[in-house]
Amino acid sequence: MNAVGALFYGDRRRLGNELHRIRNDPRRLLLWSAYALFLLFFGWMRVRGGHVHDPASAAIERGFGDLMLCLILGAMGAVLIGALRSVTGAFSSRTEALLFARATLPPAWIAAYLQARNVAVILARSLTRSAYAVVLIIPRGTAAAALVAYVAVLLCAAVAVLSLVLPVALARGGWLVAARVAGGCFIALGLLVAVGDLAPALGTAAPLPAWHLAGLIAALTHGALWILLVPLAIAAVTSALFARAVRDAIPELYTLSIERLDGLAQRSTRRELPLQARIPRGRTATSSTAPGWAQGTLAFVWLDARAWRRVGAANLALTCGLVLVVGAGLGGVARQPDAVLLMTSAITLAMLWLLLGSFGGMRLTREMRRPLFWLGDASLTMRLAAWAFAGLWRDAIVLAVGALGFAVVASHPRQTLDGLVAGLGLAILSRAIGLVVFAILPGTIVQTGPAALLRTALVLLFILPPLFAALIVGFLTVSALAGTVAALLIALGEAVLLTTLAAWRLAGRVDILAG
Amino acid sequence: MERGLVVRGLTKRFDGKTAVDGLDVDLSPGETVAVVGPNGAGKSTTFLCLAGLLRPDAGTIAFDGRPLGAERGQTIALIPEAPDVYPMLTVWEHLAFVAALTRRPAGWESRAESLLERLELSGERDTLGHALSKGMRQKTLIAATVLGDAPVLLLDEPMVGLDPLGQRELRTILAGLRADGHALMFSTHQLESAAALCDRMLILDHGRVVAAATVDELRARGGSLEDVFLDITAT
Numbered sequence: 001m002n003a004v005g006a007l008f009y010g011d012r013r014r015l016g017n018e019l020h021r022i023r024n025d026p027r028r029l030l031l032w033s034a035y036a037l038f039l040l041f042f043g044w045m046r047v048r049g050g051h052v053h054d055p056a057s058a059a060i061e062r063g064f065g066d067l068m069l070c071l072i073l074g075a076m077g078a079v080l081i082g083a084l085r086s087v088t089g090a091f092s093s094r095t096e097a098l099l100f101a102r103a104t105l106p107p108a109w110i111a112a113y114l115q116a117r118n119v120a121v122i123l124a125r126s127l128t129r130s131a132y133a134v135v136l137i138i139p140r141g142t143a144a145a146a147l148v149a150y151v152a153v154l155l156c157a158a159v160a161v162l163s164l165v166l167p168v169a170l171a172r173g174g175w176l177v178a179a180r181v182a183g184g185c186f187i188a189l190g191l192l193v194a195v196g197d198l199a200p201a202l203g204t205a206a207p208l209p210a211w212h213l214a215g216l217i218a219a220l221t222h223g224a225l226w227i228l229l230v231p232l233a234i235a236a237v238t239s240a241l242f243a244r245a246v247r248d249a250i251p252e253l254y255t256l257s258i259e260r261l262d263g264l265a266q267r268s269t270r271r272e273l274p275l276q277a278r279i280p281r282g283r284t285a286t287s288s289t290a291p292g293w294a295q296g297t298l299a300f301v302w303l304d305a306r307a308w309r310r311v312g313a314a315n316l317a318l319t320c321g322l323v324l325v326v327g328a329g330l331g332g333v334a335r336q337p338d339a340v341l342l343m344t345s346a347i348t349l350a351m352l353w354l355l356l357g358s359f360g361g362m363r364l365t366r367e368m369r370r371p372l373f374w375l376g377d378a379s380l381t382m383r384l385a386a387w388a389f390a391g392l393w394r395d396a397i398v399l400a401v402g403a404l405g406f407a408v409v410a411s412h413p414r415q416t417l418d419g420l421v422a423g424l425g426l427a428i429l430s431r432a433i434g435l436v437v438f439a440i441l442p443g444t445i446v447q448t449g450p451a452a453l454l455r456t457a458l459v460l461l462f463i464l465p466p467l468f469a470a471l472i473v474g475f476l477t478v479s480a481l482a483g484t485v486a487a488l489l490i491a492l493g494e495a496v497l498l499t500t501l502a503a504w505r506l507a508g509r510v511d512i513l514a515g
Numbered sequence: 516m517e518r519g520l521v522v523r524g525l526t527k528r529f530d531g532k533t534a535v536d537g538l539d540v541d542l543s544p545g546e547t548v549a550v551v552g553p554n555g556a557g558k559s560t561t562f563l564c565l566a567g568l569l570r571p572d573a574g575t576i577a578f579d580g581r582p583l584g585a586e587r588g589q590t591i592a593l594i595p596e597a598p599d600v601y602p603m604l605t606v607w608e609h610l611a612f613v614a615a616l617t618r619r620p621a622g623w624e625s626r627a628e629s630l631l632e633r634l635e636l637s638g639e640r641d642t643l644g645h646a647l648s649k650g651m652r653q654k655t656l657i658a659a660t661v662l663g664d665a666p667v668l669l670l671d672e673p674m675v676g677l678d679p680l681g682q683r684e685l686r687t688i689l690a691g692l693r694a695d696g697h698a699l700m701f702s703t704h705q706l707e708s709a710a711a712l713c714d715r716m717l718i719l720d721h722g723r724v725v726a727a728a729t730v731d732e733l734r735a736r737g738g739s740l741e742d743v744f745l746d747i748t749a750t
Contacts, residue, residue, distance in 0.1 A: 013608045014603040017605070094600050098568065098595070099659075
């Protein structure tokens with residue numbers, strides 16, 4: 001067996017054994033098959049009827065192309081400043097690190113293999129999380145060839161972006177500084193492209209000449225394959241330089257993998273704790289001094305805040321900066337007389353927020369191993385509510401920062417307040433739906449694909465009653481704020497019902513958490 | 516030329532805290548050394564440094580007079596406390612993977628077969644990793660390690676999680692490996708169990724070797740091994 005064959009042997013056999021297991025039990029594929037069918041169906045829905053040639057469709061397509069370009073540039077920037085460091089796992093286990101440390105193969109080959117596998121693994125994981133989002137946000141009336149071109153561009157760009165993850169994670173000293181500076185430049189460029197696209201709507205001069213990805217897509221559909229070669233060449237050069245530079249970096253790669261491996265080990269131990277993790281149907285018996293649900297909620301908020309300390313001040317500042325700019329951009333749109341544009345922009349941002357939120361999923365399994373979850377005499381419904389809504393503080397911060405940017409530019413306090421209340425209602429609803437989706441589909445891997453899709457679909461469904469309530473109350477009272485408050489109340493009612501449903505589904509069903 | 520493993524001045528720091536502090540170790544072929552010490556004494560860090568998974572801040576590692584660098588994992592093999600085999604590889608595929616990575620010459624299969632036989636793993640040849648007990652997983656990694664021809668074997672807490680029968684089997688296996696000329700070093704908290712298996716004991720505390728002696732020499736200090744250990748690590 002040659003060196004390449006030796007490196008691939010383990011993964012090749014693992015894949016073969018997994019396929020063999022699926023062949024013996026095809027039911028394991030049922031959920032994912034439904035997911036794939038959904039993607040195909042909606043993809044077909046988007047392209048059926050062919051391409052529509054009118055100015056409005058062309059503008060939407062161009063805007064979509066620019067949004068993609070901004071996301072690619074933003075992702076490149078985020079990776080360069082080290083945002084994906086925590087998801088980098090060169091080795092799948094400690095034993096694998098030991099096996100590779102013992103390999104008598106050239107170190108450059110090992111480094112190149114680990115780099116290629118890291119890109120492939122993160123790409124596959126990202127695809128399962130975001131494939132449905134791509135299909136959902138592609139504009140209707142997109143030509144089939146353009147859809148294929150969009151997907152090809154996204155995949156090749158993702159390969160280029162992900163090829164930087166491992167090199168950046170290992171970068172030190174001057175290289176790290178250079179990577180962060182480059183990352184900041186990419187993010188700034190992405191923002192300039194976005195502002196350039198919005199400039200005509202805002203009635204201001206664009207900071208950059210119009211640069212539309214839609215042009216590249218059109219060229220690609222006419223056979224300009226070099227467009228795909230550019231990101232692939234970036235990935236190839238980055239990987240080659242990485243393999244040449246790192247040589248004996250196994251200790252650093254091992255250290256990098258440890259944090260992620262420890263996290264995975266914690267999750268896997270849940271299978272060994274079925275009795276401790278059992279959920280009682282009724283109230284738990286505790287002393288009268290045990291904390292009530294209000295203290296419990298505060299404790300969950302505290303735990304959540306501690307867990308988010310790992311995000312780091314730089315990433316937090318960057319996120320807040322981006323949200324501030326987005327809020328200011330929306331504020332600029334609000335200054336224009338075009339109400340439809342404002343509504344479209346606000347709905348697009350809300351959808352993006354929901355899609356990003358649904359990628360992570362809500363997993364209760366780890367919490368249930370913590371004694372805190374079982375302290376107090378609150379019912380399971382209250383405990384679940386305390387846990388699920390403890391993370392609202394993060395949504396509140398994002399909303400507040402965005403509202404600040406909006407308020408400064410739009411100078412419209414009533415609209416700002418409406419937006420804040422509506423955003424809060426959406427966040428509450430989204431969390432309650434995340435909880436109920438976890439109760440229905442608790443599998444860790446499933447949470448990244450089908451469950452994320454179900455969560456988005458349910459949010460879109462459950463958002464209708466608050467929306468109708470807002471319209472009816474707003475129409476009757478001639479007050480936008482009254483309509484928004486009515487929508488918030490309906491959303492709160494739905495959240496209570498959904499949390500109760502999740503508690504009913506989870507009570508005494510520890511077996512469903514083993515998936 | 517000094518035969519076997521010679522470690523001098525091994526030092527490892529984490530964020531300014533010294534985990535291993537100028538450690539000196541000698542390990543001859545066919546010798547078994549038990550490394551004992553309180554939690555946080557630096558046992559696992561020492562093993563990870565020796566196996567090439569952590570980069571030491573200072574010190575030298577040599578085998579048979581030859582300095583070992585980044586490739587020392589080919590000479591010093593570590594079996595971690597949690598023997599996390601690949602869940603979706605069979606026992607045999609683990610051996611085949613190691614044979615491929617370490618470029619074993621043709622005919623490795625017959626050696627692998629005899630190793631499985633010796634470790635009583637033949638019946639589990641085609642069992643996937645996720646279906647193996649801890650003892651079986653440990654045996655799989657031992658087989659893979661021996662197949663890779665590493666002359667020095669490090670075992671981190673090998674007895675943890677094994678039932679009495681599993682511990683006895685492991686002791687028999689380690690005795691067999693020692694008889695074959697492998698140099699063995701294992702860490703443990705079970706002093707009496709270690710005493711039955713090792714030629715020498717190394718007591719670590721705060722990253723330093725605070726005692727290095729045979730079991731008889733330690734017992735000669737008076738009291739049980741536990742008393743001696745507590746006495747040494749308390750000072």
